[in-house]
Amino acid sequence: MSQHQINLTINGRPHCSTVEGRLTLSDFLRGDAGYTGVHVGCEHGVCGACTVIVDGNAVRSCLMLAVQADGSKITTVEGLAADDGTLHPVQQAMKDECALQCGFCTPGIVMTLTALTNCANKPSGDTLVQAMSGHICRCTGYQGIKRAAMKLGGDAA
Amino acid sequence: MKPAPFDYLAPSSIAEACQLLSEAGGGATILAGGQTLMPLLALRMSQPFILIDITRIAALKGVTRNAGITRIGPILRQNEAIADPTLAQAQPLIVTATRHVGHHQTRNRGTIGGSIALGEPAAELPATSVALGASLELTSTRGTRRIAAEEFYFGPYATALEPDELLTGIHVPEWQSGTVWMFREISQRPGDFGLVGLTGALTVKDGRIERAGIAWFGMGPTPIKARQVEAALLGQSINTLDPRALAELAIADTAPFDDHHASAEYRRTVGKRVFASALSETLNLRAAA
Numbered sequence: 113m114s115q116h117q118i119n120l121t122i123n124g125r126p127h128c129s130t131v132e133g134r135l136t137l138s139d140f141l142r143g144d145a146g147y148t149g150v151h152v153g154c155e156h157g158v159c160g161a162c163t164v165i166v167d168g169n170a171v172r173s174c175l176m177l178a179v180q181a182d183g184s185k186i187t188t189v190e191g192l193a194a195d196d197g198t199l200h201p202v203q204q205a206m207k208d209e210c211a212l213q214c215g216f217c218t219p220g221i222v223m224t225l226t227a228l229t230n231c232a233n234k235p236s237g238d239t240l241v242q243a244m245s246g247h248i249c250r251c252t253g254y255q256g257i258k259r260a261a262m263k264l265g266g267d268a269a
Numbered sequence: 270m271k272p273a274p275f276d277y278l279a280p281s282s283i284a285e286a287c288q289l290l291s292e293a294g295g296g297a298t299i300l301a302g303g304q305t306l307m308p309l310l311a312l313r314m315s316q317p318f319i320l321i322d323i324t325r326i327a328a329l330k331g332v333t334r335n336a337g338i339t340r341i342g343p344i345l346r347q348n349e350a351i352a353d354p355t356l357a358q359a360q361p362l363i364v365t366a367t368r369h370v371g372h373h374q375t376r377n378r379g380t381i382g383g384s385i386a387l388g389e390p391a392a393e394l395p396a397t398s399v400a401l402g403a404s405l406e407l408t409s410t411r412g413t414r415r416i417a418a419e420e421f422y423f424g425p426y427a428t429a430l431e432p433d434e435l436l437t438g439i440h441v442p443e444w445q446s447g448t449v450w451m452f453r454e455i456s457q458r459p460g461d462f463g464l465v466g467l468t469g470a471l472t473v474k475d476g477r478i479e480r481a482g483i484a485w486f487g488m489g490p491t492p493i494k495a496r497q498v499e500a501a502l503l504g505q506s507i508n509t510l511d512p513r514a515l516a517e518l519a520i521a522d523t524a525p526f527d528d529h530h531a532s533a534e535y536r537r538t539v540g541k542r543v544f545a546s547a548l549s550e551t552l553n554l555r556a557a558a
């Protein structure tokens with residue numbers, strides 16, 4: 113059972129930690145680093161609730177080991193809003209379109225939409241909606257999520 | 270659930286990885302993108318003593334073209350493959366097939382080689398490698414060998430890869446100009462494995478089919494090369510070809526099964542329709558071009 117020292121940046125802050133080889137990135141972010149906005153639904157890659165941004169890409173953090181994130185830059189939902197509480201445009205769109213109910217799936221969805229809308233070539237609303245296939249919402253609020261995605265892609269819902 | 274304890278190792282060269290595999294004597298598992306392995310670890314269906322992460326090995330990355338062969342480094346991420354200009358030019362069928370693998374979020378981690386080495390019979394990339402006539406480069410401390418993708422798959426998740434071997438390259442022959450591609454997948458939701466899938470290439474010259482490579486996924490215990498219909502297509506004029514008449518032959522090599530998603534009969538029926546419509550659409554596109 114190996115132990116590893118990892119150095120990474122989370123929401124702009126450097127972190128250094130010693131982790132067991134088998135620790136998932138999601139458990140590391142929640143338990144060791146305290147970013148409980150990373151929600152763990154299924155713990156085996158099905159639901160998308162645990163999605164975070166690793167080096168610019170939206171990935172499922174339960175399908176990655178913490179040790180694999182050594183040297184990377186991570187953004188969780190805690191890293192999006194401004195210090196004064198102003199919401200990130202993706203969060204604002206989700207709010208405006210009533211795209212959440214219980215909010216459990218929301219951080220994952222927000223991170224996918226954030227990663228994609230940060231891309232140099234702006235994705236269309238359809239592309240954003242397609243990427244929602246990687247998320248399950250048990251409150252079945254998909255229409256609101258879809259509207260938010262279409263809006264962020266610059267398309268009318 | 271949480272994975273059972275293991276030692277995590279991240280070698281930086283192929284030689285080092287092969288050495289570790291050899292020393293582990295079958296107790297090690299390779300970690301590439303992890304999009305299949307991590308769930309198996311979490312569910313404790315897989316409990317290796319040693320996990321060898323190959324994603325830090327630079328020599329396993331990249332796409333190169335040489336003498337009519339495209340060589341794909343196995344740890345190329347699926348979304349990197351979709352965006353790769355060399356692949357788009359030389360192997361558009363691989364790009365199309367990769368778009369159907371999992372979801373955007375899993376494609377950011379999942380690798381081309383991981384999908385090919387795993388041998389899920391309903392997956393897109395193993396069948397596409399078989400259809401295109403790819404060969405797989407397997408390396409161990411005993412040396413390097415090449416095996417045709419067609420001979421690599423034995424059954425669900427059962428392949429010719431020995432416990433001490435690592436997939437170190439995917440060599441895909443380039444099909445000459447005049448090749449048209451077909452890809453169809455019937456699945457319950459985007460991102461799911463195919464219930465019925467067809468992937469292939471046809472080279473048309475002077476109005477006749479000169480070369481054909483066609484394979485099924487989700488239609489048996491392995492990806493299945495549609496040998497009989499390939500043979501029947503060769504030399505045929507695309508103007509007189511009747512895709513429906515060939516549909517029965519197209520599924521002749523398959524061995525679909527019943528599972529809780531679909532019956533074997535459903536798969537055969539849909540397979541015939543998928544073949545006929547894919548073929549006529551592909552050849553019409555060709556005629557229109």
Ligand code: FES
Nearest residue numbers: 153154155160174
């Ligand atoms: S908790 Fe990671 S995908 Fe469900």
Ligand code: FES
Nearest residue numbers: 213215249250251
């Ligand atoms: S808002 Fe409750 S699970 Fe999506």
